[in-house]
Amino acid sequence: MNILAFGAVKEILGDTSITVSLDNNERVGILITRLETQFPQLKQLSSFMIAVNGEYANADTIIKQGDEVAIIPPVSGG
Amino acid sequence: MNIDLKISAEALAVQPCIDWAMSAESGGVDVFIGTVRNSTKGRKVVRLEFETYESMALNEMRKIADDILMKWPVNKILIHHRIGVLVPGDIPVIIVVAAAHRAAAFEACRYAIDTFKQTVPIWKKEVFEDGEHWVAAHP
Numbered sequence: 344m345n346i347l348a349f350g351a352v353k354e355i356l357g358d359t360s361i362t363v364s365l366d367n368n369e370r371v372g373i374l375i376t377r378l379e380t381q382f383p384q385l386k387q388l389s390s391f392m393i394a395v396n397g398e399y400a401n402a403d404t405i406i407k408q409g410d411e412v413a414i415i416p417p418v419s420g421g
Numbered sequence: 422m423n424i425d426l427k428i429s430a431e432a433l434a435v436q437p438c439i440d441w442a443m444s445a446e447s448g449g450v451d452v453f454i455g456t457v458r459n460s461t462k463g464r465k466v467v468r469l470e471f472e473t474y475e476s477m478a479l480n481e482m483r484k485i486a487d488d489i490l491m492k493w494p495v496n497k498i499l500i501h502h503r504i505g506v507l508v509p510g511d512i513p514v515i516i517v518v519a520a521a522h523r524a525a526a527f528e529a530c531r532y533a534i535d536t537f538k539q540t541v542p543i544w545k546k547e548v549f550e551d552g553e554h555w556v557a558a559h560p
Contacts, residue, residue, distance in 0.1 A: 349472060350472060351559070389557065397474075398477075415477075418541060418543060419556035
């Protein structure tokens, strides 16, 4: 699955998106574990959230095939 | 329309925002203008680089505006944010709230900028003369 990266995440991972293998209907909690294993650099962040289809997700949110998934580092607009 | 939301790579203009919000039904118009500061903790800021996840950012901005219209007797709410490279003195954000009475306008405007800074997926990199960092990203 393709995961969008922005801001500090984009810089840490060196790309605007990354690929993670994920079964259909897997939960966000599993994705986070997989991300942290595959990209330990993410631990440099103070925190991050996952967004699914443009909405903040929680650990129980289910990710379906075709969903737009993004890593959201701490926001700093304004 | 009583909500005006925009993310733009162009410079933001304050006066058109105020003109859009003002009307005879609104006795108070509250304006918040964010401006790029020339220093952070004593370090001279050269520029800020803003980027966004635009579709989600507009979605979160819409939630803020909808919340405000539910919580306060407000007539109009405008939130504009600029992205790209900004230098000290430039305007990254303008929020305008128009209401019949000033208390609602002040409170809703404060709520809008405070919530914006917590929820809207926009990120800024501060570039100093001797280094750079993504604001709030690292412990």
